[in-house]
Amino acid sequence: MTRDETIEIRLEGMVHGGNALGHHQGRPVFVPYAIPGERIRARITDDRGRYAFAQGVTLLEPSPVRVRPVCPHFGPGRCGGCAFQHIAYEAQPGFKRDVVIDQLQRVGGFRNPIVLPTIPSPDAWAYRSHTTFQVDGEGRLCYPGTDGRTLIPIEECHIIRPELVALFEELALEGIEQLERVRLQTGSDGAPMVILSTKDDEAPELEVDLPVSINFLLSDNEPVNLIGASHVVYTVRGRRFRVTAGAFFHPNLPQTERLVDLALERLSLSGGETVLDLYAGVGTFTAFIAERAALVTAVESYPPAVTDADENLADLDNIDLIEGSVESVLPALAESYDAAVVDPPPSGLDGRALDALAALGPRTLVYISADPATLARDAKRLAQKGYRLIETQPVDMAPQTFQMQCVAHFTR
Numbered sequence: 001m002t003r004d005e006t007i008e009i010r011l012e013g014m015v016h017g018g019n020a021l022g023h024h025q026g027r028p029v030f031v032p033y034a035i036p037g038e039r040i041r042a043r044i045t046d047d048r049g050r051y052a053f054a055q056g057v058t059l060l061e062p063s064p065v066r067v068r069p070v071c072p073h074f075g076p077g078r079c080g081g082c083a084f085q086h087i088a089y090e091a092q093p094g095f096k097r098d099v100v101i102d103q104l105q106r107v108g109g110f111r112n113p114i115v116l117p118t119i120p121s122p123d124a125w126a127y128r129s130h131t132t133f134q135v136d137g138e139g140r141l142c143y144p145g146t147d148g149r150t151l152i153p154i155e156e157c158h159i160i161r162p163e164l165v166a167l168f169e170e171l172a173l174e175g176i177e178q179l180e181r182v183r184l185q186t187g188s189d190g191a192p193m194v195i196l197s198t199k200d201d202e203a204p205e206l207e208v209d210l211p212v213s214i215n216f217l218l219s220d221n222e223p224v225n226l227i228g229a230s231h232v233v234y235t236v237r238g239r240r241f242r243v244t245a246g247a248f249f250h251p252n253l254p255q256t257e258r259l260v261d262l263a264l265e266r267l268s269l270s271g272g273e274t275v276l277d278l279y280a281g282v283g284t285f286t287a288f289i290a291e292r293a294a295l296v297t298a299v300e301s302y303p304p305a306v307t308d309a310d311e312n313l314a315d316l317d318n319i320d321l322i323e324g325s326v327e328s329v330l331p332a333l334a335e336s337y338d339a340a341v342v343d344p345p346p347s348g349l350d351g352r353a354l355d356a357l358a359a360l361g362p363r364t365l366v367y368i369s370a371d372p373a374t375l376a377r378d379a380k381r382l383a384q385k386g387y388r389l390i391e392t393q394p395v396d397m398a399p400q401t402f403q404m405q406c407v408a409h410f411t412r
Helices: 089-106 162-170 253-267 284-290 303-312 326-332 351-360 372-384
Strands: 006-014 020-024 027-031 039-047 052-061 130-135 141-144 151-153 179-186 192-198 213-217 223-227 231-236 239-244 274-278 295-300 319-323 339-342 364-369 388-395 405-411
Touching: 006 027, 006 052, 006 089, 027 039, 089 372, 089 388, 162 179, 162 192, 231 253, 239 284, 239 303, 253 284, 253 339, 253 364, 253 388, 253 405, 274 284, 274 351, 284 295, 284 319, 295 303, 295 326, 303 319, 326 351, 339 351, 351 372, 364 372, 372 388, 372 405
Parallel strands: 027 052, 192 213, 274 295, 274 339, 295 319, 339 364
Antiparallel strands: 006 020, 006 039, 020 027, 039 052, 130 141, 130 179, 141 151, 179 192, 213 223, 231 239, 364 405, 388 405
16 A cells, blocks of 8 residues: 555444554554444555555445534544544444453453443533633634644534533633633533643733633643632532642543442442542542541642642541652552552553552552553553453543543452
8 A cells, every 4th residue: 555545445443542443455544534334435644564544535335323523623634622523422432442342452461351331421512621722823722633733723612511612702812922721611610710821931911801710820730820719619429629720620520420439339348448549639539438448548749639639628537648649659658458549641550650559459459541552551560460350341531532431440
């Protein structure tokens, strides 16, 4: 195959990253915006030797789950935020499960991993409680394009909550020099917040007529309050959590509650256990674990999140909250633990953190993953250290995208 060559191909499956996979002359070909089962005519865009990338040209046999995309920014060369708008939502969770199985088999080396059906989101649209735009040279709010480099000016977005749509349409930030990123966020009560970042780390002078809180993030992620509140509040399972500007919180609130429920089910606590909560954030999992355990040791490295957690967990007296990176804190812990919950960033567990966690030897481990590839990698390493992967539960936290959460249950 050569660049710009046109081939006919049938797509066989979905792979991590949102591409459909087919084979031509024995070589894998990856095609975006295609669906397994479809037969297409495609043009080779990048021949890597052992495999190639292609772009669909003619749809010869469409999938029955193919639908018309809602957003005008969706498609080749446009916004890279969504990859699945051409797939009916009822089919998206199944394809995501297939990706998890593929990653655990190919990357993790698990022959027959138990992967449960993906839990769909109750809302296929308008579910995100926060989103981050980049700003182009003309001061327009943009998402990265499908190439990961180009900035695409955005006029509408269908996966953010209605409060953010309204804020997006009313917000006027023209004339702010050096503006680099704009984050829109809303709490469970609908209170909006804007978080700004600039290239020169200089906070802009603002006059705002809207009832909105505005915060500024320095390049080291330290937040500075400019107008209104420094935080938003989310309610999970009836409990309120303060989240300061810059701190992480899962964007799909109903599915966040589902993650908590799944973690608690797999921990199966009886009240006397000691539990580690690593990458604890503002204490979302910590709070509900502490209601069922004797002691929870929570570790978080981002100082504002630790401050939030300290307030969010103030009514619980069986929590040891430690500020620091997981890889630096774990080797210093002397006691043993019955169980652990880890909720790392998409990059997965730092190798030193994984080694230190395995050395502490909790019998039960619940791994909440934002990336099936790094989950598979870490699951393989945990298996080498004596852990057994019981099952993996995908949770669709981000409909219309290829992204998902997984709750993996390990025992030792």
